[in-house]
Amino acid sequence: MIEDTVGAFMPGPRVEIPGATEGPLVGLNFAVKDLFDVAGTVTGYGNPDWARTHAPAAATAPVVLTLIQAGAMLRGKTKTVELAYGLTGENVWYGTPINSAAPDRFPGGSSCGSAAAVAAGLVDFALGSDTGGSVRIPASYCGIFGIRPSWGAVNLTGACPLGPSFDTPGWFAAKAEVLRRVGDVLLPPGGEGPLGPLLKVQEAWINAVPATAAALTPALGAVERVLGPMLSVSLVPETLDTLYGHFRAAQAEEAWASLGSWVEAVRPKFGPGVGERFAVAKATEPEKAAAARAFRNKFRTRVRALLTGGAVLAYPTSPIPAPKLEIDQDAQQAIRERTIGVTAIAGMGGLCEISIPAAKVDGVPVGLSLVAASGRDRALLALAEQVANELKL
Numbered sequence: 001m002i003e004d005t006v007g008a009f010m011p012g013p014r015v016e017i018p019g020a021t022e023g024p025l026v027g028l029n030f031a032v033k034d035l036f037d038v039a040g041t042v043t044g045y046g047n048p049d050w051a052r053t054h055a056p057a058a059a060t061a062p063v064v065l066t067l068i069q070a071g072a073m074l075r076g077k078t079k080t081v082e083l084a085y086g087l088t089g090e091n092v093w094y095g096t097p098i099n100s101a102a103p104d105r106f107p108g109g110s111s112c113g114s115a116a117a118v119a120a121g122l123v124d125f126a127l128g129s130d131t132g133g134s135v136r137i138p139a140s141y142c143g144i145f146g147i148r149p150s151w152g153a154v155n156l157t158g159a160c161p162l163g164p165s166f167d168t169p170g171w172f173a174a175k176a177e178v179l180r181r182v183g184d185v186l187l188p189p190g191g192e193g194p195l196g197p198l199l200k201v202q203e204a205w206i207n208a209v210p211a212t213a214a215a216l217t218p219a220l221g222a223v224e225r226v227l228g229p230m231l232s233v234s235l236v237p238e239t240l241d242t243l244y245g246h247f248r249a250a251q252a253e254e255a256w257a258s259l260g261s262w263v264e265a266v267r268p269k270f271g272p273g274v275g276e277r278f279a280v281a282k283a284t285e286p287e288k289a290a291a292a293r294a295f296r297n298k299f300r301t302r303v304r305a306l307l308t309g310g311a312v313l314a315y316p317t318s319p320i321p322a323p324k325l326e327i328d329q330d331a332q333q334a335i336r337e338r339t340i341g342v343t344a345i346a347g348m349g350g351l352c353e354i355s356i357p358a359a360k361v362d363g364v365p366v367g368l369s370l371v372a373a374s375g376r377d378r379a380l381l382a383l384a385e386q387v388a389n390e391l392k393l
Contacts, residue, residue, distance in 0.1 A: 023071030061158025078113025143365030
């Protein structure tokens with residue numbers, strides 16, 4: 001059994017399942033976020049009261065089975081933020097995983113354990129999930145590769161819900177080549193082919209703190225060497241704050257519809273910030289959520305028209321490096337809002353996005369995101385591998 005040096009795995013007996021003896025992922029180890037079912041084990045979803053009130057899973061989630069059948073060995077289940085409703089990676093019940101790239105800072109959430117396990121070299125890749133940024137942000141914070149596939153591209157059966165029209169599986173790897181190999185197994189056929197031109201999203205670069213933007217500029221040049229000269233575009237003239245507001249309302253309505261009955265019946269104990277987010281979700285006005293859904297439809301039409309020909313968006317995955325562990329709840333919320341204003345681009349658009357560990361700010365990782373049209377996941381993975389080679393990652 002692998003020694004958990006960073007507190008990435010769930011405490012207690014660890015579930016391990018050997019991979020098939022033949023397949024494209026033979027020789028690779030992986031971990032799974034504890035919101036995916038594994039037969040015979042309780043899916044804890046980051047909260048002791050959830051674990052207490054749910055029976056062991058009767059079947060393993062198809063996405064996990066697919067990886068095992070492709071030859072990868074499951075090494076255990078990893079920690080998540082409670083009910084996946086947070087972006088820092090904090091879990092007061094099971095312990096916050098250590099970000100080995102910056103031990104005094106958060107690992108990012110909600111797929112915190114999966115990111116921490118990959119960053120520490122405990123596994124070759126790890127499965128997470130992404131609703132509002134929960135793969136992309138930990139990838140940026142921990143200095144690894146992470147992909148949010150196109151919404152609906154990968155089967156989510158057997159996974160705990162948060163915002164079903166945004167939820168998607170995602171995965172982390174320390175190498176772009178491994179990220180792509182996992183995609184070869186999980187993604188549906190099609191979507192290959194050349195991409196370009198490169199589009200620099202002005203709002204997202206302005207939203208980033210100057211140190212982040214400056215650190216990522218050389219990496220943007222590397223993408224230009226692969227795709228050709230970039231063009232600047234204004235993608236969200238309504239402002240990122242507006243995009244965040246609509247995302248928050250649409251997600252909150254779905255979070256309460258998905259989990260509110262359990263919250264009301266069980267009255268679980270929550271760590272800092274989580275209960276408050278569910279209270280906001282419960283209070284979300286139907287008219288506000290309906291307006292958010294209408295905006296999303298308009299936004300998807302806009303990005304579809306922009307990206308259908310193969311264009312690629314580029315911007316900082318997160319506006320800042322991982323925040324320090326001691327920051328207070330108000331500071332965390334401010335970072336959350338600033339961050340989700342950018343992660344909501346792919347979330348609201350249903351797009352595929354890859355965070356590349358492209359730079360550091362004062363020794364702390366920051367990621368560069370490349371984003372393509374829905375269904376172009378395989379092409380985007382190939383592009384990320386080209387860019388990684390250009391950057392010698």
